[in-house]
Amino acid sequence: MSEPHDSTPTGPRDARHAWARLRRAGSPRPSRSNLLAMLLALALGFAIIAQVRQTSLQGLETLREDELVRILSDVDQDGDQLSGEVRDLQSSLELLKSRTTGEQEAQRAAQERLDALGILAGTAPAKGPGILLRIEDPQRLVRQNLLLDAVQELRAAGAEAIQVGDVRVVASTWFADTEGGGISVSGSEVTPPYVIRAIGDPNTLAGAxxxxxxxxxxxxxxxxxxxxxxxxxxxxxxLLSVTTPQYARPVPTSTP
Structure with missing residues (x-):
């Protein structure tokens, strides 16, 4: 009957083989499960890093999609409201500009009308192109009808302002002969030489x-x-001195 085999190392060589088997058993062996575990560990690390970054960020990145949509809608509404306010302000500015321009234009037109009426009424001085008619009459042979004819001819020729001597000629001006051989213009006596100033087209007035x-x-x-x-x-x-009417009163304008 044979004796059982004894596997216990009995020499130095057998001892070295035993230690090598132990090292191979303790070292990891590349396998599919090991690779899968490594990939899972890496994915878990990336997920943890992303979560940390996400939780560390503040503001819109922490909001949900519906909240972002609502905020975007509010921003659009605010933008539309501001755009409307800008349009209203621009319209108000244009209105103010046009109103100011209109008021200035109305004031300018009113002032021009007032100046024209002042010239026609004889209450404002005037200057412009025209003629100077000088009548030498040392013997005082000229009568009032000649000066009246001169004024009427000048008016018919388009004279806009007339002055005889130191008297302004207006619609109510009258001429008369005085007892001393002189001429009265609306109560003021004028003496030779008679000087008549007229403003208008010079050639037309001179021709008249x-x-x-x-x-x-x-x-x-x-x-x-x-x-x-x-x-x-x-x-x-x-200039003509304007007197206040004693009896006449303006008629108020009736409003429709």
């Missing part, structure tokens, strides 16, 4: 004074001498 049988011809016929001087600027500075 020099027509055959007109003012200059009539002055020469009675023994006086008349001359017409065309000027680029004639100044009519005599």
């Amino acid at each position: 004074m020099q027509i055959p049988g007109g003012v200059t011809a009539t002055a020469r016929r009675v023994g006086a001498e008349a001359s017409v001087d065309i000027r680029d600027e004639v100044e009519v500075d005599a």
